[in-house]
Amino acid sequence: MSIHRDLFNIIVIVLCVCLNWDCTKGVQGRREIDSHIIQLSSLFPSPSSSCVLSTKASNTKSSLHVTHRHGTCSRLTNGKATTPDHVEILRLDQARVNSIHSKLSKKVNDRVRQSQSTNVPAKSGSTLGSGNYIVTVGIGTPKHDLSLIFDTGSDLTWTQCEPCVQTCYSQKEPIFNPSSSSSYYNVSCSSAPCSSLSSATGNAGSCSASNCVYGIQYGDQSFSVGYLAKEKFTLTSSDVFNGVYFGCGENNQGLFTGIAGLLGLGRDKLSFPSQTAKTYNKIFSYCLPSSSRYTGHLTFGSAAISSSVKFTPISTITDGTSFYGLDIVGITVGGRKLAISSTVFSTPGALIDSGTVITRLPPKAYAALRSAFKAQMSKYPSTSAVSILDTCFNLSGYKTVTIPKVAFSFSGGAVVELGSKGILYPFKMSQVCLAFAGNSDDNNAAIFGNVQQQTLEVVYDGAGGRVGFAPNGCS
Known part of the structure; x- marks a missing residue:
């Protein structure tokens, strides 16, 4: 009886160890999939004078x-x-x-004035x-x-x-x-x-x-x-x-x-x-x-466009302007889709712009992104805001930092995972900020800026009425 009991206890211990190991391995695996591990020195200009x-x-x-x-x-x-x-x-x-x-x-x-007059009004x-x-x-x-x-x-x-x-x-x-x-x-x-x-x-x-x-x-x-x-x-x-x-x-x-x-x-x-x-x-x-x-x-031209590019239609929000419109349908932080109503994006619309530096989001969307990001960065000390960037961290003393991945979903099924350089904006080691900002008005369009576009291949197909994205575009 004692032998059976001891054997049972051994089996239970082995199962517990195995289950715990598998669980830990699974969590670790998910953590690696849903986050970037960044060398902090890579966020700042290299002392090297060579051009690559x-x-x-x-x-x-x-x-x-x-x-x-x-x-x-x-x-x-x-x-x-x-x-x-x-x-x-x-x-x-x-x-x-x-x-x-x-x-x-x-x-x-x-548009109203154009319908009432033959004179085309000047844009702002x-x-x-x-x-x-x-x-x-x-x-x-x-x-x-x-x-x-x-x-x-x-x-x-x-x-x-x-x-x-x-x-x-x-x-x-x-x-x-x-x-x-x-x-x-x-x-x-x-x-x-x-x-x-x-x-x-x-x-x-x-x-x-x-x-x-x-x-x-x-x-x-x-x-x-x-x-x-x-x-x-x-x-x-x-x-x-x-x-x-x-x-x-x-x-x-x-x-x-x-x-x-x-x-x-x-x-x-x-x-x-x-x-x-x-x-x-x-x-x-x-x-x-x-x-x-x-x-x-x-x-x-189209000859060198990557076969991995995923396209989204140019939206009508920017018709009659220079801009290329997008339809954002969701944002994911650390592998979890943010709970943002579809109308938050659809009401003001969105566009992509090579000249805007920091991505702008509707206030409710930005609040959700900021909250989720801060929750997953809780082990890093916060610090003061800089200009339009209000979510900043003091990373002095760290050689590496683990940050949650951020991905945008667009209409037509295109999902764009941002590179690690597209998430943080560094001023100095003691002040590294989330590279997003909220608009002041719910009715202002979202803008997908150039910090978030870094390292992506971004394709503008004006004739086809679509914009596309692929990773690793600079190599």
């Missing part, structure tokens, strides 16, 4: 290297990364977001903001290589031009001189492209000696005024376009910090994708680098 080039940009036709304007790889920094003023970046970011919301809020009123100011990412484009004959911000929320491409009749801000490269180019032509103020300026810039074209004059002002009060012109644009040796409409700015002011101008990737007919539609069919993709010492890519 994207193989995709180097080896793909119709592809340009994307660099961070303050990074090692930027033509503007001479290979020495500069430290950006993060508080100023966030201030300008909020100015851009305010401009986007203003433009969207006026869309309905614009454009949305530049901090403009973190740049590409190099050749303009003119012979070509003049210039660093341009690329912006999915703007339409008109422009650069500073000689002569600067009033003011030109300081830029790193020599200012473009149209008189030195054999392929430059001013556009007549009676032409259809001049009439299109209202929808592309928010301001109607005007005349100067029969030449078309454009003017565009951005949400941060920067502006560019000059001649609408046609010129040769060279992306790569095999991708050369004659007669591209662009702005040749002779009066320019703003916080562009050495950049020559802007490449407009919006949806208006004067945008670069629309003007090159016969070649690229309004398709382009990009990957924003995760670090200032890496490059990403901006690629035109």
